Amino acid sequence: MFPWQTSNWNNLTSSQQNNRLAHGLLFHGAAGTGKNAFAIDFAHWLLCEQPLTDKACGKCKSCQLIQAESNPDLLSLRPEEEGKAIKVDQVRGLIEKISLTSHGKGKRVIIISPADALNVNASNSLLKTLEEPPANTVLILITDKPSKLVATIRSRTQMIRFDLPGTDESLQWLTEQNIENPDLVLKLSAGAPLAAKAMADNEGLQIRDKLFQNWQELASGNADALDSAAMWLKDGFKNLDNLPLNWMSSWLMDIIRSLQGGHIESMSNADYAKALQNLAGQVDLKSVYSLLDRLNDTIRLNGTSANQLMLIEGLLLHWAGLKRS
Numbered sequence: 001m002f003p004w005q006t007s008n009w010n011n012l013t014s015s016q017q018n019n020r021l022a023h024g025l026l027f028h029g030a031a032g033t034g035k036n037a038f039a040i041d042f043a044h045w046l047l048c049e050q051p052l053t054d055k056a057c058g059k060c061k062s063c064q065l066i067q068a069e070s071n072p073d074l075l076s077l078r079p080e081e082e083g084k085a086i087k088v089d090q091v092r093g094l095i096e097k098i099s100l101t102s103h104g105k106g107k108r109v110i111i112i113s114p115a116d117a118l119n120v121n122a123s124n125s126l127l128k129t130l131e132e133p134p135a136n137t138v139l140i141l142i143t144d145k146p147s148k149l150v151a152t153i154r155s156r157t158q159m160i161r162f163d164l165p166g167t168d169e170s171l172q173w174l175t176e177q178n179i180e181n182p183d184l185v186l187k188l189s190a191g192a193p194l195a196a197k198a199m200a201d202n203e204g205l206q207i208r209d210k211l212f213q214n215w216q217e218l219a220s221g222n223a224d225a226l227d228s229a230a231m232w233l234k235d236g237f238k239n240l241d242n243l244p245l246n247w248m249s250s251w252l253m254d255i256i257r258s259l260q261g262g263h264i265e266s267m268s269n270a271d272y273a274k275a276l277q278n279l280a281g282q283v284d285l286k287s288v289y290s291l292l293d294r295l296n297d298t299i300r301l302n303g304t305s306a307n308q309l310m311l312i313e314g315l316l317l318h319w320a321g322l323k324r325s
């Protein structure tokens with residue numbers, strides 16, 4: 001459990017101690033706050049034979065099985081391939097497993113993440129289990145995008161919201177993790193501390209510099225858009241999910257701010273302010289807005305089956321082809 005999750009922890013553990021814990025829980029909230037890690041800690045605590053206030057004991061049989069990754073009472077369901085759907089066959093397999101292994105009084109926890117990956121058939125298949133779960137079974141569904149879940153799943157679970165920690169708390173934690181430039185990485189990760197740490201751990205700042213350099217070269221006609229797209233895909237998206245597209249969005253927003261007469265202090269990319277002001281001086285507001293609209297569509301499509309390389313090529317060609325003065 002992370003320090004900013006204490007109130008969620010206290011609420012859920014006290015519900016359990018008062019026998020009031022719902023059988024279906026939906027953990028939701030911004031990405032990068034540690035919902036998955038929390039769910040695993042909470043599952044361990046639920047299964048532990050002698051739990052402490054803030055964690056599992058680490059010594060009992062259940063805890064030992066968990067450490068050996070062979071506790072049959074902890075089940076998880078995730079897409080077979082990252083970014084793809086959780087299929088109905090996987091849900092059926094899980095339900096069959098639960099019915100075959102129902103045993104005595106022991107608890108059982110099932111973690112489904114990301115729950116927004118459940119397709120419609122898989123969701124329907126899960127409904128009955130959510131409505132009438134086997135005794136002592138807790139289902140934890142996790143999502144950054146609760147609106148993408150079918151309404152019937154949402155209505156059959158108790159929604160537990162995970163908030164972003166305050167900036168000071170995040171910075172303190174990042175500093176304790178020995179992250180360099182904690183302010184900058186936190187800002188570039190929309191305030192989510194784990195996303196900021198992942199960015200720092202994956203050389204995110206260096207990659208951002210490289211992509212921004214390339215983006216400037218595209219504007220001055222010194223780079224080829226198709227070669228660049230291949231580079232963005234290879235260097236930019238490995239381990240960083242949508243971040244490079246979110247960066248590009250923030251560069252465009254800063255250009256718009258600059259065109260609207262905003263001061264450097266209002267820019268999200270303070271470290272690139274001068275270069276962004278130069279780029280702003282070459283383009284008109286309308287064409288930047290049209291590119292930003294296209295980028296937002298791409299961010300929505302990215303991670304679906306749409307061809308990622310083609311989407312990035314389209315964006316970089318559009319950026320390189322803007323009318324410049």
Ligand SMILES: [Zn+2]
Nearest residue numbers: 048057060063
């Ligand atoms: Zn234990």
